[in-house]
Amino acid sequence: MYADKGGAARRRWLVMVSFCAVVLSSAAAPGDPVGQLRGQVDQVLAIAYSGQSNETIVDRVRPLLEKDFSFELVTRQAIGPGWRQFTPADQQKVTNLFSRLVIRIYAARVVGTQRPSIAYGKMVTLAPDRCEIPTRVTAPNGDRPYAVVYRLINLSGSWRIYDVLIEGVSFVANYRAQFDELVQRGGAPAVIKTLEAKLAEPINPNS
């Protein structure tokens, strides 16, 4: 009888511990997109404004951005419906080239000496697996603050960025408008050729 009571108590403890573990694990990354985004942005800014050489910044932020962004989804949206006509090999190549372009542009823009401050707004749910988080970026030099909205998707329990809107301008929609005619005219080869040519151009960090 005592043994049975002890067994029941152990089972109750096991159930409670398991429940707590589930609650705690669900309270981590996937449950709090704002907290996760804040952590991701802080990590990138910490590298960008660490005072180290700007020449290696692309290599230093790349692992973080590859973790934060769903580049496959970003690229697919940027290409639009034509994406489905691409072969898997072309899709992979375009994703690689486009993510390199995005990371290079991003890295060139976040360098500087004065770290901006970012205010996070309230999360808006777009779908059960998607949300957007408005932020307000204020540069310390007194320039006017501007609005940046991050759109995130829950992929395998982790929130990943799939679009960024700056003052109402969607990053992926802007590229989709640019790629549209190119995709219709020349398909994947034209896109690959154009992206390779773009990546060969020097980028001016002072612009």
Add this chain to the structure above:
Amino acid sequence: MNYLIASLLLLFTCVSGVADQVNQPNLSHRSVAKAEAKTKNPPTKNRPTATTTIPEDELGNAPAEKVNDPFARLNHTTFRLNDSVTIHAVKPLARGYEYIVPSQVRTGLSNFFDNLDFPVRFGNDVLQGRFVRSGQEAGKFVVNTTAGIGGLIRVSDHVSSLADVPGEDFGLTLARWGFSSGPYIVVPLLGPSTVRDLTGYAGDFALNPLNWYLIFSNHRLISNVVGYSISASRFVVRAPAGVRTYEQMKEAAIDPYIAVRNAYLSHREAQVGK
């Protein structure tokens, strides 16, 4: 001659149109959510609560939006002209200004000219019947003009009710009155616009008492010399931000013409939704 200078100044004061448009601060995401609703497919019944793979049919299938650009060929030519003027004339001027004038002074001057545009924003708030917003604009003007030393310091940013007031213009007023944007046009020296926004630009010009010296011969608040000086200074002060925004967009673009057109039209649409 006066008319010619006036026309040139009118055009020069907003050669950095995109930057001016893009720099309006706002955390509102109503328009953004609207854009998402517009681009995504209708919701499916069996949408998963947490996806393990990227949803094939929900994202990435939206085609590029159709744009009302019947003058595309002429617009491309004008775009190249504006590009040349920006790179070879406005950029050296902006760099020279940045080299000579310290950063904090430049910020103060930029704030000062923004503050001077108060009558335009206030007037358009009233024309749209947005009286709460017009009150906020008036509050901003009073706070920045007094505590902000003539508008040099944007003190209103530290007052929660005044920190995030969307700036109105006559193009937005026309939109709220029900006018459609009309065809996209690239105006020589002025940059991207639409028929509605160009009309609105003329309206804003007329709404600003500081421009009246160019319009009326009798009702002058300021002399010609002061008026021209203000207009020229405003152009120089705004040039660096405009050039920087333009160059950054061009550098990131696969097709700069389409990138600027999409950015301009999307941003204006977002502003109309605020």
